[in-house]
Amino acid sequence: MICQKTKLCIWLLGINLFISTFTFGGGYVVVPMIRKYFVSRKKLFSEDELVDMAAIAQSSPGAIAINLSTLAGFRVAGMTGAVISCIAAVIPSLVILVFISMFYVAFAANPLISAVLKGMQAGVAALIVDFVVDMCSMVIKERSLLLTLMIPTAFLANFILEINVAIILAVCCFLCIVRVWVNERRQKKWGNY
Numbered sequence: 016m017i018c019q020k021t022k023l024c025i026w027l028l029g030i031n032l033f034i035s036t037f038t039f040g041g042g043y044v045v046v047p048m049i050r051k052y053f054v055s056r057k058k059l060f061s062e063d064e065l066v067d068m069a070a071i072a073q074s075s076p077g078a079i080a081i082n083l084s085t086l087a088g089f090r091v092a093g094m095t096g097a098v099i100s101c102i103a104a105v106i107p108s109l110v111i112l113v114f115i116s117m118f119y120v121a122f123a124a125n126p127l128i129s130a131v132l133k134g135m136q137a138g139v140a141a142l143i144v145d146f147v148v149d150m151c152s153m154v155i156k157e158r159s160l161l162l163t164l165m166i167p168t169a170f171l172a173n174f175i176l177e178i179n180v181a182i183i184l185a186v187c188c189f190l191c192i193v194r195v196w197v198n199e200r201r202q203k204k205w206g207n208y
Contacts, residue, residue: 024092027096059090059091165190
């Protein structure tokens, strides 16, 4: 009889192979898929934990999709789950790239392949918009004026003023650190009374 952890590892292998095979467009597209299978269906961790993992995956070096899959696997089944999830997230892309590189000349000139790739771009855009809407709604639920105003301010700073994204991220991180520090000071102050 197969133990529970072995079943979970087999499930991690299968689901990460599936997610990696059918998500085109990068790491942000993986988030809704992980939400669907890990949070909504299996209830292996919460929505808040997913947001935390997505933030860590985004700020860590490497591909967001692989980082997030690895973190989800680690959260579910420890180091074994992390290794299985990481390998499963890499295999489909590796196989597809090897196949495409073997027939690159034929693929590059084929109008049908070009049309399929254009269609995939539209699907990726829709998934990214869905992710942004979900993230914004979670920020608004915090009921923090600072966090809520950061969303349009960051957008305007990049889109209108063309400020580098790294600078925007650094300023937002600094403001959030100051916010946490101020809140902790307030709690300590009120805790003494």
